[in-house]
Amino acid sequence: MKALAALLLGLSALAAEAADTLYLYNWNNYISADTAERFEKWCGCTLKQDYYSDNEEMLAKLEAGAAGYDLLVPTGNAVQTLIRKEELKPLDKGQLPHFANLNPAYVNAWYDPGNRYSVPYATTVTLIGYNADKLRELHLPTDTWALIFEPKYLEKLKGRVTVLNSQRELMAAALRYLGHSAQDTDADHWRAARDLIVRAKPYWATFSNSTYIKELAIGTIWVAHGYSNDMFRAREDAKAARRPFAIGFAIPKEGAVLAVDNFVIHKSSRRPDLAQRFIDFMLDGANAADVSNLIGAGNPNAAAVPHIRPEVAGERALFPTREDIARLEMLRDLDPKERRLMSRLWTEIKVK
């Protein structure tokens, strides 16, 4: 009994501490430990993070009743969904003096006109990362989706390729390779994409949303379908471990998916004030540069650019040029019927 009382006391103390805590639901590895620490010192509060590796996962968890998060970091289409579901708190621009730091190209986006709810944080492109030395050895192209879809290339890569475990992302890549838009919802096009994927699947090692970073960096995987910032990390890890190979990554010529990830405040937030302070902190040029320098994400913050290392800022896959951007698309959310068809196609892809 005494033990129980002590336990309860201890736990209530923990709960009291929670008062000055900011809960952030974020992508894996999307804020560096340094930045988090700096923020905690600056605001005198605690930052607690939970992670997801896919927008769908985040939305599904929220749908399943996950509450108590102050901040989320959804991609554009998820922002739109959340706004339409009325799950977000509007931002008080008055508390965001650094808002003007943002690059006008990323402000006032289709998913949140007027930025009433969201502040762009980072951009990534879903592309192909590869073991540059191995691919050179095998005389394989590095700038096309064919690398993961065409058996003639896959034969040399059997068991060394991973793709994202994400319905939307993998289908989008297949659609672009087939010459369609990533936002195409034509059922026939989808079935063609499914067939393309099923044909290539036997050569793939597995579907992976995050383990590919390590596998690439170690060298057990030679080609991975993944996010540009993760590839950057793999490259840095391989360099740090002094591997005999280098990791490269490039935007395929057929086009790819651009994701703009944004900070939003969930309506169940207990500390919207802390959340706003966090957002403003991240809008400051020097802090915003962290996400590029440490994590390798693209940056929608103009004031951050002077603080970004040249080798990062010059990396085309992370900071796409104008002509690159023409080949990039953002994904939009599907309606229930489309979602159901997509889920069945995904089941077929997994099972066949």
Add this chain to the structure above:
Amino acid sequence: MTRSPWLWAAGLTTYGFLYVPLAVVVLFSFNDSELNASWVGFTTRWYGILLADDNMLQAAANSLFIAIVASTVATVLGTMAGIAMHRWRPKLLPFLVLTPVAMPEILLGVSLLLFFRQVLDLTLGFFSILAAHITFSIGFVAIIVRARLAGMDESIFEAARDLGATPWRTFRRVTLPLILPGIVAGYLMAFTLSIDDFVITFFVAGVGMSTLPLQIYSMIKVAVTPEVNAVSTLLMALTLTLIALASRFAPETLKSGQ
């Protein structure tokens, strides 16, 4: 009865099959390498990292708290159910009590998720996990208590009655002491089930409310390091101690469990 060499060989093979994987987990918790692929050298740093890992410690605290409360409530309700099922053989109660035990956990998890969100519009957290754990534990406790009661000699109770004891007195002085080992076994069973539960907790945990299994799961999915081995080893040590204690204090615990 004979235990032929073949039987010994087969039996020991099975024991080996049971223990070798766990030995590997424990061994590699001391591996001085980020990967679990090959042995590099001996170190205890993973335990240091583990003990500094706030998320892990919070999850452990949550697991412990939930297990204590859930198993207490489940033991009380389960004992009542076990007694009821033995004494009055009601029609509906066994179904209610035993089905959660027999069903695949995912069905329980999913239906509770639907129930909490759609009907109660409840934010998932402590309460939802507690309710879920109690639900699946009641059955285990009830089975154990009922088995214990079934194994008892009715004449003891008749003797108590003949000596003039009231039902409550009989329960307190005769029945309770006799089924106590069963109750203790049930409590420990419920406790272990709660600490160990993954599937149901996975569906009803909500956010910011992690338990040890959920923490381990996300570590396995995202980035496997020997820290996982370290927490596994510690967890095994804990449950090992509990079970050893149980068989000391209530030697029939193992029997009662059947």
Add this chain to the structure above:
Amino acid sequence: MPASFSRLRPSAARLTRWLVTLPPALFLVVFFLLPALIMAAASFREPGEFGGLAPLSEKGFTLEAYRFVGEDVIYAGILAKSFLVAGATTLLCLLLAYPLALLIARSPKRQRDLLVLLVILPFASNFLIRVYAWIIILGPLNLLYSTTAVIVGMVYVHLPFMILPLYTNLEKHDPALLEAAQDLGAGTWTRFWRVTWPLSLPGVFSGAVLVFIPVLGMFAVPELLGGTGDILIGNLIKEQFLDNRDWPLGATLSLGLTAAVLAVAGVSARLTRGRGAAA
């Protein structure tokens, strides 16, 4: 206690009965029965525009999810595969568990408790740890992410569920029966097959059910150890709720799994009743 209640006045006896029976019953009605009914009802709803369930007032009931599941054989196929994996797991568990259970049952009383403890101890470790152990072992062997890995994991996790009921049954066998058979000239194999095995069947069934049904619903083992094609019905269900936000479809698949489980339980009950012995 059982007999002593007859000393009470009928109303007091009835009160006691309700006091003892009601709390657990109520708790389970609220937290088990009701959710089960909700889940059944959810399968007849439309998916919400952004996920979850559409409001009843807007969309009403529908059989759309059932039609969706019925019109494509893939879902039945996955259920069938789940049955196969469950069956294979049960069989392998039986093969591994039987010798060990026999060994323990035939050991002297003192040793038996220790041997049973040694069986339970690995079981005391967290289920995920037991799966994780195989990730470490099978990885370097290149056996990971395959159906083999899934079955190995399933067998490993469920083995104690087969060992214990078998042992409980075998322990009760009268050694005199085997001695008699031996005196009548039966060899080792005949003694086993004609005496031990038939007597152990109730234990075998108990264990089989305790393994088969949970395996049917598992998703963690296929998810962590399996390749992409190794999804079972449990994975599909989890996907609907936690990835696709399609709750009606998830509920429909869950009902399918429930029906499968009830069928298995029914068959097993029929078989054990036929043997005339309670497990």
